[in-house]
Amino acid sequence: MKRALFWMIPLFVTLLISLYLFPFSFENPSQEAITFFPIDQEASFQQTATVLHARSPKSHHSYSLSWTVSSSLNEKVYLRQDISLLFADGRLMGTLSKWREADQSLRQERSFQSTDSHFFQAISFHYGEIHRGDTITSSQKMSGDQLYVIASPYSPFTSFRHAKTANEKEWQRVLNKASSQLLEYTAKAMIEEIGVNERRYYHLYLPELLSYNEQPFPDLSQAKTQAIIGNLWEGLYKNYFLGIKQKDGSITSPIGSTVPLLLISKDYSHLIVLTKTKNGETVQLRQHISP
Numbered sequence: 001m002k003r004a005l006f007w008m009i010p011l012f013v014t015l016l017i018s019l020y021l022f023p024f025s026f027e028n029p030s031q032e033a034i035t036f037f038p039i040d041q042e043a044s045f046q047q048t049a050t051v052l053h054a055r056s057p058k059s060h061h062s063y064s065l066s067w068t069v070s071s072s073l074n075e076k077v078y079l080r081q082d083i084s085l086l087f088a089d090g091r092l093m094g095t096l097s098k099w100r101e102a103d104q105s106l107r108q109e110r111s112f113q114s115t116d117s118h119f120f121q122a123i124s125f126h127y128g129e130i131h132r133g134d135t136i137t138s139s140q141k142m143s144g145d146q147l148y149v150i151a152s153p154y155s156p157f158t159s160f161r162h163a164k165t166a167n168e169k170e171w172q173r174v175l176n177k178a179s180s181q182l183l184e185y186t187a188k189a190m191i192e193e194i195g196v197n198e199r200r201y202y203h204l205y206l207p208e209l210l211s212y213n214e215q216p217f218p219d220l221s222q223a224k225t226q227a228i229i230g231n232l233w234e235g236l237y238k239n240y241f242l243g244i245k246q247k248d249g250s251i252t253s254p255i256g257s258t259v260p261l262l263l264i265s266k267d268y269s270h271l272i273v274l275t276k277t278k279n280g281e282t283v284q285l286r287q288h289i290s291p
Contacts, residue, residue, distance in 0.1 A: 034081060034237045036230035039223070040130045040137035047072045050084060050124040052147040054159040062113040063151055069096055071126040072105040073139060078131040082106045083233075083241060084124035085206070088114075090179040091278075092257050095241060096124075104128075119175040120147045121207045121259075125233045140230050144210045148172055186258050190274045190282045201263040201272070206236075209262065220268060228264070228289055232271065235287050236260070240275070244283050252277055265289075 048071040057063035069084045081099035085092060096108045106126075121144070128139040149159045150171050163172040183205065191198050202218065209229065216225040240260065243251040256278025263272040273285040 034083070034125070034127050034234050035129065035138070036140075036227070036234045037129065037136045037138040039226055039230075040128075040139050042075075043077060043128055043130050043137070043139040044074055045071055045126055045128075045139065045141040046074050048124070048126050048141050048143040050122050050143040050145045052086075052120050052122055052145045054147060054149045056157055057151065062115045063149065063157065064111055065114050065120065065147075065149065066109065066111040067094070067096065067122060068107070068109045069098075069122075069124045069143075070105075070107040071124075071141070071143070073128050074104070076102055076104045077128045077139070078102065079127075079129040080104060080106055081127045081129075082108065082124060083127075083237060084108070084122055085241070087121045087207070087259050088118045089175070090182040090259055092254050092259070094255070097241070114149070115151065117148075117150045117152055117171065117175065119179050120149065122146070123207045123210060125237075127233075138230065140226070140233070142210050142213050142229075144207055146207070148175055183259060183261070186276045187261050187274070190261070190276060190284075191263075193282050194272070194274070194284050196263065196272065198263070200267075201265055204262050204264075206260045206262060217264065217268075224268075228268070228271070231287060231289075232262070232273075235285060236273065239285050240273070240283075244275075244277060246277070246281055246283070252279070257283070 051068045053066045055064040055066070067086055069082055071082055073080065079099065079101055080103045084096040086094040096110060098106050098108045100106065123142060123144040126141045126143065130137045130139065146161060147159055148171060151157055155167060158168070160168055163169040212225055212229060216222045217228070239245065240254050244254050244257065246252055257275045261274045263274065265271065268289050270289055271287050275283050277283060
């Protein structure tokens with residue numbers, strides 16, 4: 001055990017460096033728009049799931065990671081769409097999107113080869129647009145998953161969601177620290193750059209939004225919380241998922257950008273989304289919250 005921990009010191013340094021060098025890939029955006037409408041009182045999701053799974057490597061150099069997203073509404077609706085974001089060690093490494101008209105169920109799956117140890121996080125937004133005569137409503141839900149994958153010459157290959165053994169707990173600590181140091185550093189720099197008083201905001205990273213699937217934001221109703229979440233995902237899809245507009249007006253891929261930091265004003269008047277692109281530019285998305 002001491003030998004394994006000794007080797008983790010240089011590996012930790014390597015992980016910090018790899019946060020900037022990790023080979024991000026797999027863009028597959030659909031151009032269909034996600035638009036928030038009032039929540040439908042009849043349509044609801046019967047099943048939603050986002051699942052990450054790592055397969056044992058056939059060689060010492062790489063392993064296979066599968067990423068599956070599925071959902072089903074209780075009825076066919078005008079439009080069904082699911083989008084998903086996959087992060088590795090605090091940076092976006094891939095997107096999934098699928099939509100269909102007059103349907104209720106969707107399923108997507110992608111597998112790819114990866115190397116080294118990583119902390120993977122995925123979050124998905126499941127959406128349905130419902131037309132009932134002249135009335136348009138929507139249904140929505142989020143799902144997500146996380147996976148620690150240990151691929152090191154000094155430890156047996158393994159993957160886990162929650163650490164159980166002493167070795168897994170140590171790897172979890174190392175990978176969490178590498179990811180959190182990147183995000184804390186960039187968050188501090190971005191907040192200072194845009195010049196906001198961070199004490200006036202609730203802070204959370206995008207994967208943490210899953211906690212509010214079934215519970216409201218502090219001092220807010222569940223209905224209002226869902227309206228904020230729906231409008232947030234509409235904005236993220238148009239201004240992040242499909243491409244990020246840079247200061248010079250050009251559109252760049254979100255791949256390689258940091259996990260979006262959400263700043264929700266404590267008076268619920270507005271929210272800010274902050275991310276740093278792969279080339280180091282701070283991107284600020286502001287969204288007004290209707291009373």
